[in-house]
Amino acid sequence: RKEVEQDPGPFNVPEGATVAFNCTYSNSASQSFFWYRQDCRKEPKLLMSVYSSGNEDGRFTAQLNRASQYISLLIRDSKLSDSATYLCVSGGYQKVTFGIGTKLQVIP
Amino acid sequence: EAGVVQSPRYKIIEKKQPVAFWCNPISGHNTLYWYRQNLGQGPELLIRYENEEAVDDSQLPKDRFSAERLKGVDSTLKIQPAELGDSAVYLCASSLDLAGGLYNEQFFGPGTRLTVL
Numbered sequence: 022r023k024e025v026e027q028d029p030g031p032f033n034v035p036e037g038a039t040v041a042f043n044c045t046y047s048n049s050a051s052q053s054f055f056w057y058r059q060d061c062r063k064e065p066k067l068l069m070s071v072y073s074s075g076n077e078d079g080r081f082t083a084q085l086n087r088a089s090q091y092i093s094l095l096i097r098d099s100k101l102s103d104s105a106t107y108l109c110v111s112g113g114y115q116k117v118t119f120g121i122g123t124k125l126q127v128i129p
Numbered sequence: 130e131a132g133v134v135q136s137p138r139y140k141i142i143e144k145k146q147p148v149a150f151w152c153n154p155i156s157g158h159n160t161l162y163w164y165r166q167n168l169g170q171g172p173e174l175l176i177r178y179e180n181e182e183a184v185d186d187s188q189l190p191k192d193r194f195s196a197e198r199l200k201g202v203d204s205t206l207k208i209q210p211a212e213l214g215d216s217a218v219y220l221c222a223s224s225l226d227l228a229g230g231l232y233n234e235q236f237f238g239p240g241t242r243l244t245v246l
Contacts, residue, residue, distance in 0.1 A: 053232040064220060108171050112232035116185060118237035119171035
């Protein structure tokens with residue numbers, strides 16, 4: 022089993038739609054969680070950190086479920102500019118792991 | 130503030146040749162990472178430094194890959210000899226991490242795209 026698992030997609034959604042991604046992690050000792058965004062042929066950039074209480078930044082909401090060991094990302098009112106790959110990251114003791122990424126394509 | 134700097138941006142070599150990549154992290158960042166990213170995959174950690182100490186190199190293919198961060202600032206990653214399967218993007222990232230095992234945001238450089246022929 023991979024340490025961080027994501028559905029690679031692609032998720033094709035119309036503009037204005039709400040889309041959600043889940044990511045599961047296997048290391049129960051993980052303490053730090055993030056969502057990164059990666060545009061085609063670019064480097065990853067931090068989208069959001071994920072906290073136990075959940076956090077929201079505009080149209081983006083991230084949640085952490087420690088009991089089930091997954092994190093989620095919700096994007097509301099999708100924009101064409103949201104088209105990218107979304108990488109889930111789990112950080113445990115002395116170890117940080119990226120998922121394969123979920124590709125999102127927002128369609129006009 | 131300058132971001133993470135990597136060079137070269139592109140490198141094309143023939144198999145069995147050596148190649149080296151250089152990374153200069155954001156000033157003051159104590160943690161430096163080297164990742165390899167293949168097409169359609171997430172970044173795969175090769176090695177992580179805390180200052181000049183390599184604290185996680187479990188995924189580094191040590192028969193052909195080596196890395197150093199002598200003064201705890203910039204770093205080089207070397208492959209010798211390169212194989213066809215080494216073609217990938219090599220990403221460097223840095224962060225300012227506190228003690229206690231918690232991780233902060235990683236800032237990535239633009240990467241070096243390696244093609245081995």
